[in-house]
Amino acid sequence: MSFNLDTFIREHVTFRDQSLLNYDLTKYGEALTSRINDKSVLVIGGAGTIGSSYIKAMLKFKIRKLVVVDINENGLTELVRDLRSSTDYNVPEEFITYPVNFGDRVFEKIFHQHGPFEIVANFAAHKHVRSEKDSFSIEAMIENNVLRARKLLDILLVSPPEHFFCVSTDKAANPVNIMGASKKLMEELIMAYADKLPITTARFANVAFSNGSLPLGFLERLQKKQPWSCPLGIRRFFVSPQESGELCLFASVMGESGDIFFPKLDEQRDMIPFDQIALDLLKELGFTPDICQSEQEAKEKALMLSAQASSPSLSYPIYFFGSDTSGEKSFEEFFTDKEILDTDSFINLGVVKNSKKRSITEIDAIFDRLNNLFETEHVTKAAIVEALKDYLPNFEHIETGKGLDGKM
Numbered sequence: 001m002s003f004n005l006d007t008f009i010r011e012h013v014t015f016r017d018q019s020l021l022n023y024d025l026t027k028y029g030e031a032l033t034s035r036i037n038d039k040s041v042l043v044i045g046g047a048g049t050i051g052s053s054y055i056k057a058m059l060k061f062k063i064r065k066l067v068v069v070d071i072n073e074n075g076l077t078e079l080v081r082d083l084r085s086s087t088d089y090n091v092p093e094e095f096i097t098y099p100v101n102f103g104d105r106v107f108e109k110i111f112h113q114h115g116p117f118e119i120v121a122n123f124a125a126h127k128h129v130r131s132e133k134d135s136f137s138i139e140a141m142i143e144n145n146v147l148r149a150r151k152l153l154d155i156l157l158v159s160p161p162e163h164f165f166c167v168s169t170d171k172a173a174n175p176v177n178i179m180g181a182s183k184k185l186m187e188e189l190i191m192a193y194a195d196k197l198p199i200t201t202a203r204f205a206n207v208a209f210s211n212g213s214l215p216l217g218f219l220e221r222l223q224k225k226q227p228w229s230c231p232l233g234i235r236r237f238f239v240s241p242q243e244s245g246e247l248c249l250f251a252s253v254m255g256e257s258g259d260i261f262f263p264k265l266d267e268q269r270d271m272i273p274f275d276q277i278a279l280d281l282l283k284e285l286g287f288t289p290d291i292c293q294s295e296q297e298a299k300e301k302a303l304m305l306s307a308q309a310s311s312p313s314l315s316y317p318i319y320f321f322g323s324d325t326s327g328e329k330s331f332e333e334f335f336t337d338k339e340i341l342d343t344d345s346f347i348n349l350g351v352v353k354n355s356k357k358r359s360i361t362e363i364d365a366i367f368d369r370l371n372n373l374f375e376t377e378h379v380t381k382a383a384i385v386e387a388l389k390d391y392l393p394n395f396e397h398i399e400t401g402k403g404l405d406g407k408m
Contacts, residue, residue, distance in 0.1 A: 003285060005209060005219075006240070012280040013208045013215075013238050013272060020239060020263060021246040023347040028254060033061060035163070035253040040065040040116070042161075044102045044152070045123030047075030049210035050167060053245025054121060054252075055079070059089035066095045067114050069107065070124070073099035103148035111155055121165040121252050122152060125183070127212075132178040138384050139374045145182040146189060147367065153193050160197055165252030166190050168201045168260065170237070173333045176398045181388045184395070185366070191258055191357045200255035203262045203334050203352075205237030205270075207244045215277055222285070225306045227298035228318040229408040230278045235271040237332050239263060250349065260352035262334035264343065271332070275320055282316055290315040295408050324402055336394065366391050 010016060019025070025032065041058060045051045046068035052075075055068065070076050076097040083091050096114075100106050102124055111117075126141040149166060156164060168187055171180030190199045209216045214230065221228055239247065243263075251261035265271075282289050292298040301317035335341060340354040358366075369387055373379050385397045 008281065008284055009208045009240050013277060014240055019246060020243050020348050021250060024250060024349055025246060027347065032253065036061040036063060038062065038064045039118040041119045042067045042117040043121050044069045045125065046070050047072040047079050048123055049207055049241050050244045050248060051123035052079050053241045054123065054248045056089060057245040057249040059083070059091060062090045063092055064094065066092050068097040069100055069102055069110065071099060071101050103151060108155060116159045118162040119252065120156065120161045121248065122149065123167050125167060126179060127169065135379045135381055135384065138178055138381060141179060142182050142370060146186050149186055150189055150367065153190065153197065156197055162198060163253050164197050164199050165248060166199070166201050167248060168203050170203045170205060170332050170334050172203055173336050175392065175395050178385065181392055181395045184392055187260065188356055188358050189363055191355050192360050192363050194258040194357060198257045200251050200259045200261065202248055202251040203260060204244065204247055205239045205263060205265060205332065208238045208240055210241060214274055218278060218281055225302060227302040227408065228278060228316065229295065229298065230275050230318060230320055231323040232275050232320045233273060234323055235273045237265045237270055238272055255351065258355060260355050262350050264348050264350050278318060286314065287316040288314060290317045292317050292319045295319055319408070324400055
């Protein structure tokens with residue numbers, strides 16, 4: 001059957017006929033053009049959903065050079081094929097991708113060889129709450145989200161760009177999981193450099209059908225004739241992939257150093273439960289939900305579905321469950337009650353203007369403690385959480401002893 005994912009996102013997830021950023025992009029079109037055209041751009045983590053969407057938003061303008069770095073070699077290959085096969089983008093003559101880690105020594109060689117860059121944007125991050133399984137996964141998360149970002153900042157000090165952007169998350173506002181806490185720590189890290197480099201960031205909603213997301217997982221399970229599973233009552237704000245790229249583009253070149261951008265979304269109008277998306281998607285794909293009472297029942301019915309290949313069923317097994325995993329926040333927020341907001345400068349974007357700025361000495365102390373913990377032979381998840389709480393007083397970790405890797 002004919003199914004258009006972009007149309008589904010507009011009609012059933014964001015409920016917006018045009019991009020949330022459309023008015024701001026139009027209003028500030030001349031300023032964007034003057035700050036982007038003929039610039040040399042470095043994008044780190046550019047093969048992911050947000051990074052690639054940022055690149056596509058950037059290539060609506062006419063930049064001089066584009067260098068993209070990502071550890072996902074296959075993702076970079078698809079990015080190149082996608083851009084080269086489209087007529088929608090102004091791909092510069094100097095366009096090169098590198099499948100390397102931005103924390104590796106070879107990255108510094110790339111940076112110095114291809115620089116200087118006027119615009120640098122970093123999207124490399126652990127973004128899933130499920131990544132806080134144990135001390136090993138947590139160490140890898142903090143290494144990627146925070147410690148490598150520090151090394152990148154020090155590299156940029158040698159050859160400062162006109163604009164540096166490092167993506168954050170809504171989960172950094174009053175964090176309840178280690179991923180959100182790591183991003184809050186990343187925010188405080190970059191703010192410590194905000195008087196030395198022109199730095200901005202953005203907190204924003206779930207990106208609908210992004211890589212690794214639950215909604216995209218629905219389509220992948222369907223392709224493999226596997227059952228769906230979905231939490232009940234978990235409501236989230238959503239932006240489309242296009243909107244995520246445009247939001248980050250806008251934040252990366254239009255903000256003042258230290259600004260944290262966020263989308264103006266309404267809790268009643270724009271917060272959508274995952275179970276509603278699942279049911280709407282099944283209907284759009286021509287199925288009725290076959291609601292199951294357990295994972296086992298759902299898997300058994302999926303097996304029966306596979307056996308009916310010659311006469312496919314019009315129902316599809318789905319298991320709804322109550323959320324009981326560690327770090328799961330029941331609601332989303334983009335700012336705290338102690339943050340000063342600018343909601344007037346932009347039409348559909350707000351800006352946090354007074355984010356906490358620690359000294360480099362404080363940052364060094366935090367990093368030393370974390371590094372010492374990671375060097376301990378039997379460091380525990382609880383010990384890492386306690387260390388983060390000492391530096392992030394609003395970090396209220398939710399620990400249930402259960403993780404998403406234990407579910408379908």
